[in-house]
Amino acid sequence: MRKLFIAILLLGVIVSPFFTDAHVKWFTEVAPEKETIENILSPLFIFLTLLAALVLAFLAILIPKTGQWPIIKKWDDKLSSLRKYSRTILKYGTAIALIIQVTSGTLFAPEFHLHHTIATIAVWLVVGFLLIPHHLATKIGALILLGLFIYITAENGIFHMLDYGFYVAIIGVLLVGNTKWEKVGFPFLYLGTGLSLCWVAVEKWVYPGMSLDIVANHHVPTFGFAPAVFIVMAAFIEFVVGYLLVVGILNRVLGFVVTVIFIMTTMLFGFTEIIGHFMIHIVLIIFIIEGVSFYNPPIKMHKTKVDQFIFVFLNFLFVISTFVLIYYRFA
Template sequence: MKWFCAYDIAGQPRSLENVLCLNFEWLVGLALVCLMFGCLAEGTPLGTALLNALDRVTTRIRTDTELLVRATVGFFFVSLWGLGNVILTPELTTDVAWIPWLQLGLAACLIWRRTMPLTGLGIVFLFSSATAQYGVFHLADYPVFLGVALYLILRGLEIEPFGIRPLDIVRWTAAVTLMWASVEKWAYPQWTDPLIAAKPSMTMGASPELFMQAAGVIEFTLAFALIWTPLVRRTAALILAGVFISAVFEFGKIDAIGHSGIIVVLLGIAADDVRAKVRVRHAVMAPAWYAASLGVFLLLYYLGHAALFGGLSELPVI
């Protein structure tokens, strides 16, 4: 939303009592039904057949995941160099003349595997620089950049700290990024009003308010699914990648550049063939973990905003 519409991070978000309305509860309930269905299907012959089909279809992506990430991130940084005054995302601008050239250099470092860690360190530097300029709360939208940075560093050094795969690290940061962004859709639905007015077909006949509630719930559910069982997370990654790719045709090259990194990450997650034994408790516990995640992100967003912009005396009533 920040790339195409006016926004005010310091503005007062919609109150939680207005966010947690009846429509919101129905949408969350429907999302939980879909999530539990995916968990229950995973341990069945149908789930196994779907995983086998995914393995066959995504073989080439799985084999070349690292190469795809390097090529896509390289394209991303070359595009930012062409734009000239952008740090990582379209709304993060800078007047520092050498930043574009640094980003071009980071793209060049992706040509060789040994220099991939330099690109990762450069992303961390750019993220830190943007945080210093725009604040922690603004950059909380983009932890996936840190995940990509760690992926490049660890793959370049060929290490897996504590046995954790680099792809899993970037998967978790992608999930956090999208769950945080979904809360923003509920907290500031008015930011999208100009976009909906210009493209009313986006809402598919729903009211703008219901559309934003549904968009946030769908995004949060799919993001949560990225940290769940193999079939669920791979399916969620495919759906999210499809959403991001389809948005490019609607919003153009800025959207293509800005979302290129997360699209390639999602494709890598969809192609990941690591499997785990799925038990009934995964379906039974899904609502509890989902509710806990929803509560944590709502609390972090609203309490963090109140502490940074409104003062602790203005904490929201929950």
């Protein structure tokens, strides 16, 4: 079982493309052209969907058993001892991410440029309040940041801002600190980040032309696969990562693997990648530290292994179908 688990992780790292978690809009000037639903739901797409659902269902049964390994227990204990720093890391990590963004003239993502002085001042106010070591200052900073998110959403539309829904989750965690709702903060962060990753992944299926342009112009290695096939696979990896976060499977190992992938994308795409994904790095570090100790994942509703297997398999099919149909309808 140990060999199987290691093999799965190595396979994930090997086949994970360097641009898996990149927002394609950041790196291409190609006009988005929607693919037909018939071409999206290709035999390859259906095969990979069923394969991913099957693998995830098996992981749901196998992964909990790895928690009994001595080396895993040892690392769990070490990481658990750092949980008291999680909120501090999120708070100051958010401040650093905003500093990187505002000094480059953007906010939340490289495509959102700050055109008004008032908005720039507001970002610096958020940074200032977040740097103050008091929970009331943190809440004020979070409220201003929420106002900025609403402002950017009004300018760019809700559909576009769904790519960055994890910022709403971050704001939520900062707001509920030192309150009776504090315990719901990190589960909300898991959910928001996972759903954002799933949403961004669908973009590669609906608008494959933009991803094809990135592969060609940035010389992204496709590991022997045809670019069109590679893009479909890349989107599946990203979607699965988001789904794993939502259902609570493999979170610590997942956080480490995805962090490594993000580091590789930074080497490929440069400073733009740092601007856009620094905040994601902070969130993933928190996932590595926290694990799922505070989170009662949906899979725990089912007691037997067979029920868990069926739940994950069917739930994945439902989730991916819902995301594709909603994105395609409103894209």
